[in-house]
Amino acid sequence: MTAVTTFIALFALLLSNRAAASPSNGQAVLAQAALNEILTRGAPILGERYDEGCSKKSKTCDWMAKFPDNTKLVHMNLPGTHDTAAWNYSDATQASLLRYTGPIPPASVFRCQEHSLLQSLNEGIRVFDLRYAYNPGNDTIGFYHSKALLAPQTTLEDVLFGLYAWLDKHPTEAVLVSMNFEAGSGSRNDVALQEHLYSIFQTDLAKKYWVQDNGILGTLGQARGKLTLLQRFTYNLVGPTSSRRIGIHLDAAKWTDNGKAIELVYNAAQNQIAYIEDYYYMDALPVNSSATENIELKYNATVAHLQSATVNNRDQLYISFASASHNDAEPTVSPRTMALGNGTDVPGVNHKLLPWFQAHKGMRFGVVSAYIFSLVLGDNADKAPHVPGLVEAIIGL
Ligand SMILES: *[C@@H]1O[C@H](CO)[C@@H](O)[C@H](O)[C@H]1NC(C)=O
Ligand SMILES: *[C@@H]1O[C@H](CO)[C@@H](O)[C@H](O)[C@H]1NC(C)=O
Ligand SMILES: *[C@@H]1O[C@H](CO)[C@@H](O)[C@H](O)[C@H]1NC(C)=O
Ligand SMILES: *[C@@H]1O[C@H](CO)[C@@H](O)[C@H](O)[C@H]1NC(C)=O
């Protein structure tokens, strides 16, 4: 704990000294070293490309700079990634963590992305979906996708510091962070976990880097340079200490599993509702349905919700998940196959969505107003082609 506290102090110092930092400033050098250590520990989730990928030519790196401060977040199209932290989960990662997890299904079932958090930020993604639970040992908070433990040495604090550091360099940008407890991890959700989580949002750093409004999504101006919490967990075990909430509470108990059109009231007094499409498991199709059928069904469900976002409830939050899988099928239709097709002539949901977004340019889809989860971005030269331009199409560039 002492080490963490020291890091927090040094990191705060670094942020306050950044402008004045010079090689002769011993404290700044020390703070930079502390930050580097945090970022190294955070790299399995954050990624290593902290300062790269943002040339002056990049259209996506600081894309929110072009929008006026008074733009409401619910009127914007915010591209997001589903289960973001699983971006580097491969068979090799799984094998290296076997002693913690025991045998579990193949890595392709759990992996939902291919670019790290920092890389995704540079590429324009502004909504993350993080699933937490105890790391092995039950004393730090780490990241999972279901049973897949993702990075046992990386803590939630490390990753948040990395996001704060990125925001420091991109003060025009606003990032929404959805967090929920990953029950499928098999790890326990206890009083200590909830108190620890709560305490993370009480630090001075958190007060600086998290939007402090409670129960309402405000304007871009209010959210710039900060994270906004989409709280998909509850503090049900710690009671009164949770009274100082931040962000909006998308209560897991009200989030219908596999729902195509969820209406989740997050602030009854002010009539604030989130409209959510989270149809991730293609239960309407027989077990062995083809990739083509699964992709078409998911595309249909996504577009129905996006279409609704363009015409209905203009001042409310819309979240559409474009991600899904059909893991019982043989062969498995993995999240990657759903997004990118199956490597033959079958286009994925992302391919089918690109022309849809282009045809609806200028309309409100949301992402928080239409999160598009499970964007699989990148340029890996492999059999299932990626879909360049999808983020640009969502944000209307
Ligand atoms: C990604 O996973 C591979 C395989 O486990 C590992 O060698 C590599 O260090 C990981 N990348 C990061 C940034 O942690
Ligand atoms: C952590 O918690 C899990 C679930 O309650 C338990 O099975 C495991 O033994 C605990 N590990 C340690 C080191 O306490
Ligand atoms: C699905 O396909 C597998 C492999 O061909 C087969 O063993 C299984 O019986 C099929 N299941 C159903 C419900 O058709
Ligand atoms: C890809 O999908 C097509 C059409 O559903 C199917 O015929 C083919 O077997 C699939 N290939 C793989 C590798 O899944």
Ligand SMILES: *[C@@H]1O[C@H](CO)[C@@H](O)[C@H](O)[C@H]1NC(C)=O
């Ligand atoms: C998807 O929507 C199209 C157009 O409405 C329809 O023809 C098709 O049957 C739908 N596919 C599935 C799998 O629901």
